[in-house]
Amino acid sequence: MKKHILVISQYFYPEQFRINDICNEWVKRGYKVTVITGIPNYPQGEYYEGYGVFKRRKEIYNGIEIIRIPLIPRGNNSITLALNYLSFVISGFFWMIFSRLRADYVFIFEVSPMTQALPGVWYSKKRKIPCYLYVTDLWPENVEILAGIKNKQILNGIGLMVDYIYNKCDRIFTSSESFIKAINERGVEVEKLEFWPQYAEDYYKPVKKDQTSVIEIPDDGIFNIIFAGNIGVSQGLDILPKVAKILKKTDSKVRFNIVGDGRFKEKLIKMIHEEDLSDMFNFIPKQPPTRIPEIMALCDATLISLSKSKVFAITLPAKTQSCLACGLPIIVSADGEIQKVIKRAGAGVCSDAGNVEDLAGNIQKLVRMPKSDMRQMSENGLRYYKQTFDKNKLLDRMDYWFGRK
Template identity: 65%
Template sequence: MGKHILVIAQYFYPEQFRINDICTEWVKRGYKVTVITGIPNYPQGKYFDGYGIFKKRKEVFNGIEIIRIPLIPRGNSSIMLALNYLSFVMSGFVWNVFTKIKADYVFIFEVSPMTQALPGVWYARKRRIPCYLYVQDLWPENVEIITGISNKYIIGGIGKLVDYIYARCTRIFTTSKSFVESINKRGVSNEIIEYWPQYAEDFYRPLKKARKKEIPSDDAFNIIFAGNIGNAQGLDILPKVATMIKKNQIKRKIRFNVVGDGRYKKALIEIVKTNNLEDLFNFIPKQPAHKIPEFMAACDAAFLCLIKNPLFAMTIPAKLQSYMACGMPIIASAEGETNKIINESKAGVVSPSGNVEELYKVITEISSKKDEELKMMGQESRSYSDKHFNKEKLLTRMDEFFTDDLDLEGKKIV
């Protein structure tokens, strides 16, 4: 058995995050992998069927040993979300005191909250082993945007917590180049910060165009959005664009196929109904990740958007890699890193975040393109994915970091 990686991830299988695939690949590469995670409850806010405080607290998935520590489900309120974050840390502290696990590395998969990194940091310091942090969401910036909290004392306190975590990491990996600069500004040396973009799982691949029963069979230009339907996605822009489409009666029917679940879904459906836009929308329940390429193959283009904010201009949403791996033409309402990648790859059309008129224009533009032009966009999309988000190359690079961070005698660094 190879080296032992202890992964700290508040969200893990059956919740759908990229860390599931990363851990699976590590097992294939000969590592022993143990994951410390919570009881699955994302994004619905309640425990998944079959899971609970006294049910399935230990599990094996694809050769990965999963240990689930107690936590309070997210629910649907800010108070419940705060308790969810806090409970994971408290359970992680208790686990750290009593655990007998002996790992060689700690790898922390950080999507919000950053607080989930604490049990990993504590364990790594206790065992004097390398600690790796993979930053998906920047804190405290993310807290300000999502919660609206701007009190300087609260944000300052969170900032000190973040600095505490950064200072105790051997290396910090980021999903975008802009994150490298932001973390460096907090006093972290560039020598330990690495850009390591996300990749798409192997099942994300181009499929032959095919009908899907959940998507009406007509001559509409089908646009798919697949993923979490949350506030940060800025999906409130779609009903506004749909209103313009309906008002201007553009030649080709447009349909937005929204696949997924999340805290904002109920509100979005209500807005669509209130504005009599049901004929332009098709809401599809959350699907297993491996099924998403089939839905993409039944559509003409894929959509992603982020709210207008300096932080999201630095962010590369995970669905961008998924869309590109499937060879989809992309429509985006985004800025910064995402805008740059789509324009550089020639994989689609982009409008500024939150700009309804410009999004209407690019949707009108792409929906009027010939099939050959759309096919070319899709090919450029896949080609860029193969070149810049290649799974094997990225994982091999991570192997090299693991090797470099143990000295020649195999002793763990401190």
């Protein structure tokens, strides 16, 4: 009989998160997989077309059973976002109370908010089955630093919730090595913690220029840099107009290709127009993830950028693995953990978050760099990816824990 994994994730297909591929792989490995998730609304803050409280609440995706519990869309302000988080927990509580579903394990995919873990913890306690938590965003640090909440009572309350979740989980996996120290400092024994990095989906791989039909990026000799993903405040892209200004003064022929959508996009476009830098930017609408490697094939380097914060300094964004797997030199504008990885791999150039001059200097360095050195960076990154983030090795390790009762 197939072992049954119950996945709790507030975000799931058609929203694009790595848990989609993890669940696909578990089905291929012979598990039965059921996902409890919300009605898709990320990142735009509105329900996706064709979905709603009374539409497509259950569906099958690649053999995965999806159960969508009601939640309030994220909207575009802090109040609706808080209601979005809370509504998933309330719906999850009632689902847990009345559900007859029987699983062997609970796996919680924790990107913010941590609150989404509660229904999974409650279900595992009710059914007396193992509960595994995968931490990719650190709470309450994320709330304090990124949301700017300073009220001690609120933070202490969130801290108590986080400690309760950690205590009730049988094992905690982390996407960043630095998270282990941070969670251990909350009183969780090290033996309960394990670094389990994210991997990139199989379609993230090097693509040759002559194999792509991309028309969104001109092949005109300009040095093309790509940023693909969510365009939010957390990504720190407000640095780019300042960097572009420096590059323009030095007559560096550079184009920033920004692929995606998000809350900060309109403001970023406005900043670029105000500085008369539109000729150095190319905005491309959000694309299916499978197209990203093709678009990257027409670029010379890829950018990973984060805002300055203590949380981001110990975070390894999932984008890191995607960029390494595609074999492009990587430009980092972020602190801490990601710099360690890229330097260790020899796969690119790094500057601290918010450092305009150093980022501009690194881009100029790449523009002037011999093609052979650029190729070496690409090869280094690809080699490091295969050694460190191999999908099968990581899934084999998770199989070990699913083999225990």
